[in-house]
Amino acid sequence: MRVYDRTALILFIFSMRAKSHEGKMQVELAHLNHLSSRLTKGWSHLERQKGGIGVRGGPGEKQIELDRRMLGQRIKQLKIKLLKLEKQRANQRGARRRSKVFTIAIVGYTNAGKSTLFNRLTSENILAENKLFATLDTTSRKLFIEYGHDLVISDTVGFIKNLPTTLIEAFKSTLEEASDADLLLHIVDISNTNKSEQILQVEKILEEIGANNVQQILVLNQIDKIKLNAGYDRDEYGRINRVQLSAIKGDGIEFLKKAIVERSLSYINERNGDYA
Ligand SMILES: Nc1nc2c(ncn2[C@@H]2O[C@H](COP(=O)(O)OP(=O)(O)OP(=O)(O)O)[C@@H](O)[C@H]2O)c(=O)[nH]1
Ligand SMILES: [Mg+2]
Structure with missing residues (x-):
């Protein structure tokens, strides 16, 4: 063997x-x-x-x-x-930044339901499977929520405990999508008995790729499995910082959309100097 x-x-x-x-x-x-x-x-x-x-x-x-x-x-x-492709990617991101598009990256432990959530939000059909690392490539799509501003959302490669450094190095440009985003949706499989450990591992990798200062919303997914209600919480600044939903059933998706709209609006207001 x-x-x-x-x-x-x-x-x-x-x-x-x-x-x-x-x-x-x-x-x-x-x-x-x-x-x-x-x-x-x-x-x-x-x-x-x-x-x-x-x-x-x-x-x-x-x-x-x-x-x-x-x-x-x-x-x-x-x-x-790869460097050539990395430059292309950086150019695309630069163009997005110049056109002032609000960018969102879905991150999380492998098999948490990132692609399922991405598909649910964008009506796409990315392969979502009960497999480790079903997704390796970053896919980005425009996101249409009843709201006039452009949003771009990306589905990314899953994280795992002690992701080998050779892989972090090789997937740097793919992972950079997360460090360059305006908002991270950190998605967790709430039915997983290791969820706390997985959250810590994802935080650790986010730090390694320099994405730990990007705003985050914690998305507790797969509530259908443990019969939990959909819902959301706000932090001390009044921002939605945690949403409970089921990407597969769709329960609670409206709360996540509400959170995204609020965050993108305050981002645009801030950028336009309204709060300066
Ligand atoms: N019951 C239930 N299953 C879900 C939910 N969301 C995702 N799943 C299932 O969980 C498995 C993994 O989903 P994916 O969307 O592929 O997960 P991922 O995070 O993209 O995984 P990788 O790309 O491998 O990192 C699939 O079998 C999904 O059908 C949910 O809300 N409820
Ligand atoms: Mg995936």
């Missing part, structure tokens, strides 16, 4: 899910980076075995150099290509 370490397993799942060109390259880069770290460890063991004291350049050494060079070349190639 094949044995995977945790990072390799996550990479394996990612490689099965990757669909877009960019997603595939990101996974390959993460994989090669992981491999090159394993390579050193693997060969040093062999070198120790074959090369005795005073024997330099054991049989392993030539091969490892070759492998490393090949890996290095491919890694470099991928980085250049």
